[in-house]
Amino acid sequence: MGRAPCCDKDNVKRGPWSSEEDAKLKTYMEKYGTGGNWIALPQKIGLNRCGKSCRLRWLNYLRPNLKHGGFTEEEDNIICSLYISIGSRWSIIAAQLPGRTDNDIKNYWNTRLKKKLLGRHKEPHRNRLSISSQDSNGIDDSQNFQNLSITALERLQLHMQIKTLQNPFCLYYNPALMVQNFQFLEENQDIQMQQDYFNLSNLKEDELGNSINGIPSTENISGQSNTNTNTGIQPSLTFIQAELDVGFIPAQNSMVVDEFQCFKEIDSSKLYNPRWLSNEFDVNLASSNSWDSANVLHKPEEMCQNYSTGYSIQ
DNA sequence: AAGGTCGGCAACCGCATGTAG
DNA sequence: CCTACATGCGGTTGCCGACCT
Incomplete structure (x- = not known):
């Protein structure tokens, strides 16, 4: 009909x-x-x-009370952080930026911010194709990768860049590799190995210090202590992983180093910690059926009270 | 100066979602 | 519960001005 x-x-x-x-x-x-x-x-x-x-x-x-153009550095930070965490949910991102519309932010991201962050990078698609191989089902990996969410890839890429920037040691702590490893363990239903893997993940973070992550590793996104084994991976990565329905070939170290070179100008001392971004918040906000998005714009004070500083994108 | 190209942004499209009857 | 309809939302398009050749 x-x-x-x-x-x-x-x-x-x-x-x-x-x-x-x-x-x-x-x-x-x-x-x-x-x-x-x-x-x-x-x-x-x-x-x-x-x-x-x-x-x-x-x-x-x-x-x-609408603002047009002239995004501030702080707004850049918030947009970038939220994009990494929740993807292209522009209305939710707009709710954190009083006076900004989802359309404005979407345009700003697509035309400027994304290029600012990813523009100098190798084409991710090309990277993937260059290491194409066949899986056990005879399906070419390049076909699998074409099915990946573009935003998930962008977010994973940004996530890696920021982690690398925060601590060069995290070259050994590769989120992409973690996703791949965990998927392998899940596919093989090896519960003990999954447990060990998450324990190892926590140990690795502890060894490197919690400051390695802008995103909390010992708290889940609701700000509660971890009680299950599935919280060893940072929340952002968990979000991204959920979108990666097919296999992922981790970036080669040389590529990661290139990314580090490209993004060394980012001031890693200003890292945005979106710990307030709980699933509960997300659901509540996403389900709001307001006629006027200005209603939503009244909420940032409540929801952003735990803001710390953000990424500094220059 | 003229034509081509590119980037930014306003507006549109169509699917998803909420809700009233 | 079902249906129809209004609104929300993200992706896409197309216009226009700036810049380049």
């Missing part, structure tokens, strides 16, 4: 908004709000626009 269109697309104006249209919408919204129905709104105020278009224009451009 097809969905009924929200408006007659052939008969509504599309494209850039005129100042008159903006004025009409802004005046009405400031006076009456949506009245709970965006679809009916354009007709009420004599705009030949789709209701969705009106909503987008209001939320992304006309709404009061």
